[in-house]
């Protein structure tokens with residue numbers, strides 16, 4: 257068995273590589289940039305794929321709609337059998353047929369379903385790592401977070417848990433043709449997420465509530481308009497409503513999912529000055 261981990265420097269991909277190493281599986285890691293130990297490969301540049309896939313029989317990939325047809329052709333040529341895709345839970349949400357994020361992930365899923373390759377889809381809800389780009393800088397520099405809807409509930413997922421699902425699908429039988437929706441194990445308000453981060457770094461973090469209008473301006477500085485509107489919609493609909501949780505991680509891996517408190521502990525240095 258030889259596995260290829262595309263995007264192995266990404267927050268999920270790096271843990272997929274670590275999990276394969278722990279499982280004793282032979283694997284190869286790729287990046288679009290040249291770096292020691294990494295094969296240079298770009299899922300949107302098909303000419304880079306044969307070298308990455310040579311001799312491999314399975315792969316972990318990110319959803320790249322522009323490149324998926326080229327990937328399928330290269331995977332068939334290389335004799336790949338099984339592809340595990342990091343997709344998105346957006347594809348099963350109501351209104352998915354009108355949501356650009358869901359549409360782009362479904363485009364990749366559909367190409368794999370029609371490819372003749374074996375496939376497994378991991379469809380996560382919100383990543384815990386999102387809080388890094390929302391809040392890490394202001395917590396480090398100002399000891400506060402500014403956010404809309406602090407009482408909105410979410411169930412963030414630890415990247416290690418998504419990776420553990422991918423490693424299970426890559427290394428154990430019975431996962432071909434399966435799509436796994438995964439949410440975090442507990443529903444927490446945004447205010448509670450901040451509290452957990454504060455506990456992890458031993459610091460009181462102030463929460464300052466923004467109006468939706470203020471939040472659009474603030475988020476718009478670092479996020480494209482589509483991302484801003486998606487987040488505003490998700491938060492607005494989460495006020496007073498428990499977020500969806502799942503038991504996908506323990507069901508598939510036999511290990512409990514990480515809590516957000518554990519995630520905050522793992523990332524304490526990202527929030528500390």
Ligand SMILES: NC(=O)c1ccc[n+]([C@@H]2O[C@H](COP(=O)([O-])OP(=O)(O)OC[C@H]3O[C@@H](n4cnc5c(N)ncnc54)[C@H](OP(=O)(O)O)[C@@H]3O)[C@@H](O)[C@H]2O)c1
Nearest residue numbers: 263265266267268287288298299300343344380381382383
């Ligand atoms: N954030 C959420 O709440 C959420 C929810 C559901 C699904 N998702 C999915 O998760 C993905 C983000 O995962 P993540 O947190 O692990 O991201 P990340 O830390 O930003 O890593 C993304 C990885 O993808 C690789 N990559 C990007 N473009 C590529 C290309 N054209 N060809 C090959 N590799 C490429 C990058 O590798 P190099 O730069 O080294 O080439 C990088 O390692 C999103 O794109 C989305 O599909 C996110």
